[in-house]
Amino acid sequence: MAGMTITEKILANHAGRKRVEAGEQIWIDADVLMTHDVCGPGTFAIFQKEFGQSARVWNPEKIIIIPDHFIYTQDAQARENVNTLDRFATQQKIRHYHKQGAGRDHGVCHIILASEGHNRPGSVLFGTDSHTCTAGAFGMFATGIGNTDAAFVMGTGKLWVKVPETIRLVFKGNLPNYLMAKDLILEVLGRIGVDGASYMAMEFSGPVVEALSMPERMTLCNMAIEAGGKTGIVKPDDVTKKFLQSDSDDSYEWLHTDPDAAVAKEIIFDTGRVEPKVALPHSPGHVKSVTEVIGRPIDCCYIGSCTGGKTEDFLRAARLLKGRTVKITTNIVPATQSVADDLHRMKIDDQTIADIFLSAGAQIGPPSCAACLGGPPDTFGRLEGRQTCISTTNRNFPGRMGSPDSSVVLASPLTVAATAIAGHLQDPRNYME
Amino acid sequence: MQAIIKGLVYVLGDDVDTDQIIPAQHLVLSLSDPKSRKRYGGLALSGVPTKQAGLPRGGIGFADPITNQSPYSIIVAGRNFGCGSSREHAPVALSEAGIFAVVACSYARIFYRNAVDGGYFPPFEIDQPIWREFCTGDEVEIDTLTNQLLHKKNKVRFTLKSLGAAGDIVRAGGIFAYARSQGMI
Ligand code: SF4
Numbered sequence: 001m002a003g004m005t006i007t008e009k010i011l012a013n014h015a016g017r018k019r020v021e022a023g024e025q026i027w028i029d030a031d032v033l034m035t036h037d038v039c040g041p042g043t044f045a046i047f048q049k050e051f052g053q054s055a056r057v058w059n060p061e062k063i064i065i066i067p068d069h070f071i072y073t074q075d076a077q078a079r080e081n082v083n084t085l086d087r088f089a090t091q092q093k094i095r096h097y098h099k100q101g102a103g104r105d106h107g108v109c110h111i112i113l114a115s116e117g118h119n120r121p122g123s124v125l126f127g128t129d130s131h132t133c134t135a136g137a138f139g140m141f142a143t144g145i146g147n148t149d150a151a152f153v154m155g156t157g158k159l160w161v162k163v164p165e166t167i168r169l170v171f172k173g174n175l176p177n178y179l180m181a182k183d184l185i186l187e188v189l190g191r192i193g194v195d196g197a198s199y200m201a202m203e204f205s206g207p208v209v210e211a212l213s214m215p216e217r218m219t220l221c222n223m224a225i226e227a228g229g230k231t232g233i234v235k236p237d238d239v240t241k242k243f244l245q246s247d248s249d250d251s252y253e254w255l256h257t258d259p260d261a262a263v264a265k266e267i268i269f270d271t272g273r274v275e276p277k278v279a280l281p282h283s284p285g286h287v288k289s290v291t292e293v294i295g296r297p298i299d300c301c302y303i304g305s306c307t308g309g310k311t312e313d314f315l316r317a318a319r320l321l322k323g324r325t326v327k328i329t330t331n332i333v334p335a336t337q338s339v340a341d342d343l344h345r346m347k348i349d350d351q352t353i354a355d356i357f358l359s360a361g362a363q364i365g366p367p368s369c370a371a372c373l374g375g376p377p378d379t380f381g382r383l384e385g386r387q388t389c390i391s392t393t394n395r396n397f398p399g400r401m402g403s404p405d406s407s408v409v410l411a412s413p414l415t416v417a418a419t420a421i422a423g424h425l426q427d428p429r430n431y432m433e
Numbered sequence: 434m435q436a437i438i439k440g441l442v443y444v445l446g447d448d449v450d451t452d453q454i455i456p457a458q459h460l461v462l463s464l465s466d467p468k469s470r471k472r473y474g475g476l477a478l479s480g481v482p483t484k485q486a487g488l489p490r491g492g493i494g495f496a497d498p499i500t501n502q503s504p505y506s507i508i509v510a511g512r513n514f515g516c517g518s519s520r521e522h523a524p525v526a527l528s529e530a531g532i533f534a535v536v537a538c539s540y541a542r543i544f545y546r547n548a549v550d551g552g553y554f555p556p557f558e559i560d561q562p563i564w565r566e567f568c569t570g571d572e573v574e575i576d577t578l579t580n581q582l583l584h585k586k587n588k589v590r591f592t593l594k595s596l597g598a599a600g601d602i603v604r605a606g607g608i609f610a611y612a613r614s615q616g617m618i
Contacts, residue, residue, distance in 0.1 A: 025598035050609045146519055146543055148550050152608050156618055160598055195513045198539055
């Protein structure tokens with residue numbers, strides 16, 4: 001009998017079965033359900049309608065609520081949404097409620113899940129957000145669901161899934177210092193297109209991936225959804241263990257894909273030959289090498305989000321910006337409070353990262369999704385009029401970051417930093433030794 | 434879901450996104466108020482570019498904004514149906530207009546789940562781009578027990594992929610109704 005993929009193994013474990021096949025529809029047990037301020041209120045309403053006003057959630061320890069989208073705004077609806085989360089969390093005795101000001105880390109949900117230890121190898125995570133696939137970096141099954149499904153999980157701890165086929169993306173060769181995981185995933189998108197992995201689990205593997213840090217693996221998995229993928233996944237290994245600071249937790253399952261497991265497709269990338277990439281407006285699949293578009297006019301720069309707002313993203317950008325100044329508006333949005341703290345704590349030579357950004361003329365906003373999704377008019381970094389922004393975020397549909405007439409170019413933190421310095425689209429290699 | 438679904442077919446191509454199915458400006462209408470929910474039927478597919486509306490000819494309106502009903506009961510489309518934002522209003526609009534089944538080469542995942550778990554209609558799949566072989570207004574019949582799609586005039590049959598467990602959920606009327614019928618909740 002042929003072997004199984006890591007995704008099939010996780011799903012079989014959670015269905016109480018020895019084996020599952022791609023294409024089968026099975027019921028599985030969830031380990032964690034995550035929701036946030038945008039989808040939480042709708043989910044709670046369906047939960048109460050279906051299970052009753054005084055119904056209890058299936059397990060208050062396993063529901064994680066993270067207000068992150070519109071939390072630094074005076075917008076009335078946005079504030080009401082957060083109040084709804086407050087009430088629900090109190091009523092249901094939700095312990096993992098990551099609200100700002102409550103003495104614990106807060107910020108973009110996918111980064112909080114990782115930094116607060118909610119991502120466990122071998123587990124199943126459902127989230128009411130399409131980038132829930134980010135957590136696949138921990139060797140777990142993580143996928144986004146709608147409000148109806150989330151309400152169902154909230155009441156039962158179960159959901160049906162179609163076992164996905166696996167597309168294996170193998171990265172070999174050396175990884176030059178001017179490339180980041182963001183370039184690799186854009187390279188994938190350019191190759192397979194925005195529906196190239198529909199329904200599939202995208203398994204990122206090969207020596208290059210094994211050498212990547214956890215934050216970089218998260219960037220790869222984060223944009224699986226942009227290729228239509230159900231999830232991204234990376235085999236958990238020593239890097240994962242080190243990040244988790246423990247391999248003793250008995251709920252962790254260190255699974256991997258068997259060598260003879262059937263996969264739908266395998267694509268091999270030689271990273272030594274990959275160039276820094278950008279996705280031009282208005283699709284994440286509109287991918288070009290940066291060298292093809294150097295000099296293209298850009299109005300502002302944005303470094304932030306669940307894709308490109310982690311400590312490592314800022315560290316890489318800061319190395320380029322140190323001792324230089326930005327020519328165009330550059331907004332820095334740490335994904336979480338602990339990332340924001342890192343910026344003030346970590347130094348390059350004897351200058352903090354925050355100081356490097358501020359001295360270069362960039363501005364730093366409070367940790368949240370901020371302008372990644374546009375947001376209310378008072379959102380930090382929100383695009384106005386016909387602005388074109390180069391951004392470390394993950395989506396560039398028309399108007400995604402604010403004004404309906406604005407445009408977004410997606411790139412790595414290094415390429416965004418290089419563009420900030422040049423004042424037009426620029427290749428980071430031009431500023432590196 | 435009936436055993437036999439029959440009626441007139443409305444034909445669309447690849448990548449019909451949820452903005453075409455129900456343009457964002459209409460999302461202010463309440464889903465819970467029965468009257469405004471019906472309005473979604475009249476607005477269904479109102480965002481499809483005219484050239485692509487009702488292939489192969491195009492320019493064929495889908496639903497009547499006065500009666501909120503469509504003369505078509507089945508949609509046949511290409512790849513990636515329901516892509517874009519994952520709004521649940523999209524399957525609601527099609528269902529309110531009187532759609533009983535959609536047949537497409539593939540769906541955006543969340544649209545597929547919403548159609549099934551809301552109990553709106555069965556989202557059938559078939560690998561071949563059969564939408565090229567239909568004209569909007571053709572009479573078709575789907576046998577949901579044998580997964581056969583019959584093009585009546587041409588007397589051609591196509592075998593659709595089995596819905597699997599999703600079929601049981603649509604048949605029950607959605608994920609909550611299904612779970613109740615199974616004693617899960
Ligand atoms: S940072 Fe952007 S992509 Fe990530 S969860 Fe927030 S809005 Fe979504």
